[in-house]
Amino acid sequence: MKSYTEYLTFTLPARMAFKNITPTIEEIVAKSGVQEGLLLCNAMHITASVFINDDEPGLLADYARWLEDLAPFDASPERYAHNRTGEDNADAHHKRQIMGREVVVAITQGKLDFGPWEQIFYGEFDGRRPKRVLVKVLGE
Amino acid sequence: MKSYTEYLTFTLPARMAFKNITPTIEEIVAKSGVQEGLLLCNAMHITASVFINDDEPGLLADYARWLEDLAPFDASPERYAHNRTGEDNADAHHKRQIMGREVVVAITQGKLDFGPWEQIFYGEFDGRRPKRVLVKVLGE
Amino acid sequence: MKSYTEYLTFTLPARMAFKNITPTIEEIVAKSGVQEGLLLCNAMHITASVFINDDEPGLLADYARWLEDLAPFDASPERYAHNRTGEDNADAHHKRQIMGREVVVAITQGKLDFGPWEQIFYGEFDGRRPKRVLVKVLGE
Numbered sequence: 001m002k003s004y005t006e007y008l009t010f011t012l013p014a015r016m017a018f019k020n021i022t023p024t025i026e027e028i029v030a031k032s033g034v035q036e037g038l039l040l041c042n043a044m045h046i047t048a049s050v051f052i053n054d055d056e057p058g059l060l061a062d063y064a065r066w067l068e069d070l071a072p073f074d075a076s077p078e079r080y081a082h083n084r085t086g087e088d089n090a091d092a093h094h095k096r097q098i099m100g101r102e103v104v105v106a107i108t109q110g111k112l113d114f115g116p117w118e119q120i121f122y123g124e125f126d127g128r129r130p131k132r133v134l135v136k137v138l139g140e
Numbered sequence: 141m142k143s144y145t146e147y148l149t150f151t152l153p154a155r156m157a158f159k160n161i162t163p164t165i166e167e168i169v170a171k172s173g174v175q176e177g178l179l180l181c182n183a184m185h186i187t188a189s190v191f192i193n194d195d196e197p198g199l200l201a202d203y204a205r206w207l208e209d210l211a212p213f214d215a216s217p218e219r220y221a222h223n224r225t226g227e228d229n230a231d232a233h234h235k236r237q238i239m240g241r242e243v244v245v246a247i248t249q250g251k252l253d254f255g256p257w258e259q260i261f262y263g264e265f266d267g268r269r270p271k272r273v274l275v276k277v278l279g280e
Numbered sequence: 281m282k283s284y285t286e287y288l289t290f291t292l293p294a295r296m297a298f299k300n301i302t303p304t305i306e307e308i309v310a311k312s313g314v315q316e317g318l319l320l321c322n323a324m325h326i327t328a329s330v331f332i333n334d335d336e337p338g339l340l341a342d343y344a345r346w347l348e349d350l351a352p353f354d355a356s357p358e359r360y361a362h363n364r365t366g367e368d369n370a371d372a373h374h375k376r377q378i379m380g381r382e383v384v385v386a387i388t389q390g391k392l393d394f395g396p397w398e399q400i401f402y403g404e405f406d407g408r409r410p411k412r413v414l415v416k417v418l419g420e
Binding site: 053070100103104105113 | 221230238
């Protein structure tokens with residue numbers, strides 16, 4: 001059994017933003033030498049997501065507006081009890097639950113075993129600072 | 141270490157529909173020969189889900205209505221920027237984020253290690269065409 | 281390859297409640313003897329979740345109120361078709377889909393490979409009775 005671990009750091013320039021990280025993950029799969037296995041990719045911060053969907057700018061804009069409807073940014077401590085701690089990012093903790101923390105992807109014949117439109121995104125909901133993503137490959 | 145991969149294809153007759161695929165997944169576990177391991181089952185399309193919940197028709201009808209409330213179908217390009225591309229399925233990309241892309245299930249003593257009511261569903265949000273689901277088993 | 285499986289039972293005293301189970305999961309990792317691998321932790325019941333977020337009481341109160349907004353408790357069979365079966369917990373099946381069934385966590389150098397604030401929670405949406413959580417470790 002082989003295992004391989006890498007940590008990525010992203011500093012996205014906006015509070016909410018999405019970045020396609022698929023090319024980086026493909027490089028990690030190649031470096032791992034794993035032919036058949038599973039890959040875990042997760043946000044290590046609790047106001048960010050890793051998810052799989054379509055790399056289409058309109059869709060990403062739709063997600064941003066929808067998430068803002070479901071869990072609006074509001075720095076005041078009235079709407080979110082979490083913001084009584086001095087934080088202003090309670091909304092980001094909610095947005096992350098909708099979009100998810102992690103993806104698990106099959107590796108088959110040395111490659112991400114993806115459907116035609118699957119792309120891995122880092123989703124940031126409290127950005128403008130460096131945050132980490134973990135990638136772990138297990139297999140042989 | 142053993143690994144085993146299979147691809148399933150489903151053509152559901154409605155735009156939104158749910159199909160219990162547990163018996164098929166159980167057959168795949170048996171074919172894999174894995175006694176202790178993990179099973180990944182994921183939609184390979186980005187307008188579909190794989191999720192685990194109860195096989196009760198009322199609940200599935202409740203999910204359909206709830207998802208329609210949270211992300212209504214609207215083919216026009218006014219509500220969803222994604223539909224400016226000529227697609228009409230932006231709602232399906234949102235519904236899939238609520239229900240999830242994938243499940244990871246333990247295999248113990250050669251079987252899906254499930255609680256009493258756990259069933260694996262394929263969730264379709266833009267149906268009436270063939271779409272694929274990946275199943276990968278890793279273990280020994 | 282090593283694998284290790286354990287079942288936890290929780291009886292939370294409220295209908296909706298959250299419990300930080302990270303210390304218990306850390307003990308299981310130690311017992312497993314796995315240095316490099318993956319850990320799956322999932323609710324075995326379909327009205328409960330396992331998720332990763334911040335152990336901050338205000339945030340957990342925010343989650344409870346938000347989930348109640350997105351999928352209100354209503355025992356009557358009018359709002360939820362599922363409750364026509366005699367159940368009163370359709371809301372709990374919906375809340376669990378938002379918060380998720382499972383987490384997959386990397387184990388690196390014999391420990392949960394976590395960011396600074398990541399904590400594993402059991403999320404209960406139909407409590408006051410014993411319910412099980414599965415933990416499976418795979419690696420070497």
